[in-house]
Amino acid sequence: MIERTSLSLTFIKRLRRDGNFPxxxxxxxxxxxxxxxxxxxxxxxxxxxxxxx
Structure with missing residues (x-):
């Protein structure tokens, strides 16, 4: 999803942890x-x- 969103893995993990990502x-x-x-x-x-x- 890094390529799809252009977000870093760390930021995606943070969003997931907080319930703000699929x-x-x-x-x-x-x-x-x-x-x-x-x-x-x-x-x-x-x-x-x-x-x-």
Missing amino acids: RAVPLGDRRIGFLEHEVSDWVASRVAMRPAA
């Missing part, structure tokens, strides 16, 4: 993934929060 999907031993549509929705919600120019 929930991870366990994929295997020490591996997680995210549902693309949930991340897209999250990005869209961030865009909607930006102030009008």
Whole structure:
């Protein structure tokens, strides 16, 4: 998700810890993934929060 959001891994971990990022999907031993549509929705919600120019 680093490429998709341009956020650092540390920041994504902080957002997840605080419940402000889509929930991870366990994929295997020490591996997680995210549902693309949930991340897209999250990005869209961030865009909607930006102030009008």
